[in-house]
Amino acid sequence: MSKRAIFEEVGAAPEKPGAATPGAADAAKVAARRAVRVWLILLAVLVALMVVVGGLTRLTDSGLSITEWNLVMGALPPLSAADWNTAFEAYKTTDEFKLENSWMTLADFRPLFWWEWGHRFLGRLIGVVWLLPLLWFAVRRMIPRGWGLRLVSVGVLGGLQGAVGWWMVWSGLSARVDVAPYRLMVHLGLAFLIFGLLCWFIFQLGRAEWALLQARRARVDGLRFWGGAALAALFLQILLGALVAGTDGWAGWNTWPLMDGVFMAPEVSTLSPAWANHFENPAMTQFQHRWTALLPLGLALVFLLRAGRSGHRRSKTWATALFHGLWVQAGLGVATLLLLAPNDMIWLALLHQIGALALLALAIRAQFEVSYPGEQKISV
Incomplete structure (x- = not known):
């Protein structure tokens, strides 16, 4: 083996086949x-x-x-044709067909x-x-x-x-x-x-895992409480809306803000036991859905006011979007009530349901922003 000169110029070593590129593992993740x-x-x-x-x-x-x-x-x-006849004959055995759709x-x-x-x-x-x-x-x-x-x-x-x-x-x-x-x-x-x-x-x-961990340090727990409360109230309102759909509660009392001239229709308590009215009575399910809408609106307002004072700009942006979105959804709900039954405007009821999906995504995004704040504005 020959001796190497003391001042021998050293070139770059050739890369080994299959050698990992620095950062490749992180890029793959x-x-x-x-x-x-x-x-x-x-x-x-x-x-x-x-x-x-x-x-x-x-x-x-x-x-x-x-x-x-x-x-x-x-x-x-x-x-x-035989398959269709079989399916239709099976439907004919249901009470829905016998009592409502025999025609x-x-x-x-x-x-x-x-x-x-x-x-x-x-x-x-x-x-x-x-x-x-x-x-x-x-x-x-x-x-x-x-x-x-x-x-x-x-x-x-x-x-x-x-x-x-x-x-x-x-x-x-x-x-x-x-x-x-x-x-x-x-x-x-x-x-x-x-x-x-x-x-x-x-x-x-x-976001990257490290970014989430870093953002958690800047969260405001009180703000998360109000965002979570608004989200929970919205989910409750969605569940009550499902009861309106299940009882066809939209088909009557198509006036606003009163139910055919009164605050609470007398039909709200016609079922026995009394608790059944909250799940099976069209008048009660509509009454519940009408007025519990104020709960997410009120909580979203508090959430917005708290977010405005937090210094987290993105939290305020999403809290604002949620608050305004709730008002749009409330307007759609009133329009659905006033116009659906007499005009059979199914598309309006469907738009109201799509609005509920959009609102839920908005509320979750707002809650995410206060749980993992991305940026903070220093007030002077």
């Missing part, structure tokens, strides 16, 4: 986090679409048109069937869109650390939602001509819970 976030955004869009189609299914009274639940074979619609022909039945079938098909599609990418991310080790259980919980809640959906439909196929309103409330509430959970996960994945 960022890319994986971004991919999971895109997947969750797709799931959130599908869940929102599911809520909208479910609303149309309710508004068109299509929810009992399919009288059985078959996870695999039920994914296929009727493919022949229907097969041609009248088909649109109802398609709404319910589309609603169930979307549920199956969401299950596939959740499961297959989750397995792919798991095999490729792309799930961010600590996120496995959170991502699995979305699918578990989705499966529970399917079971609750059938539990709701079954109530309308046995000893009733419609689904039980409280079961509809649970079904819709769970859908909004899944949507809200997806929104929170999406917002978290939009």
Whole structure:
């Protein structure tokens, strides 16, 4: 082996094949986090679409048109005249058909069937869109650390939602001509819970883990309380709206602010036991939904005032958006009440439901901003 000169010029050593590039691991984590976030955004869009189609299914009274639940074979619609006749004959056995829709022909039945079938098909599609990418991310080790259980919980809640959906439909196929309103409330509430959970996960994945940890140090706990209170009140209002839909409470007392000239319609207490009025009585469910709307509005106002004094600019921005959004939603609610029944303006009721989805996303975003403040303005 020859000796090397003391002042020998040293060149750059050749790179070894397959050597890791500095920062490649971090870049892979960022890319994986971004991919999971895109997947969750797709799931959130599908869940929102599911809520909208479910609303149309309710508004068109299509929810009992399919009288059985078959996870695999039920994914296929009727493919022949014989299949359609079988589905229609099954519907004819329901109390809804016998007592309310005995005038229907097969041609009248088909649109109802398609709404319910589309609603169930979307549920199956969401299950596939959740499961297959989750397995792919798991095999490729792309799930961010600590996120496995959170991502699995979305699918578990989705499966529970399917079971609750059938539990709701079954109530309308046995000893009733419609689904039980409280079961509809649970079904819709769970859908909004899944949507809200997806929104929170999406917002978290939009920032790096270290940035979230750093932002937590600047949070204002009192502000988080008021944001959380406004969010909870909004969710309660959504549940009460589901009871209005379940009892067809929008179909009467179509005046505002009084109910046909009085503050509280006398029909609010016609059921026995008394507690049943809060879940089954159209007058009571409408009365509840009318006036509990003041609760999220009031809490959102306090939240906005507190956010304005916090110095967190983005928190104030989102609190402002939530407060104004609630007023828009209230206006839509009043318009739906005044115009829906006489003019059959289904699109207005649907817009009101879409507004609830948008408001929930707004409220969760506002709560996220106060939980993980991004920037602070120094007041002078």
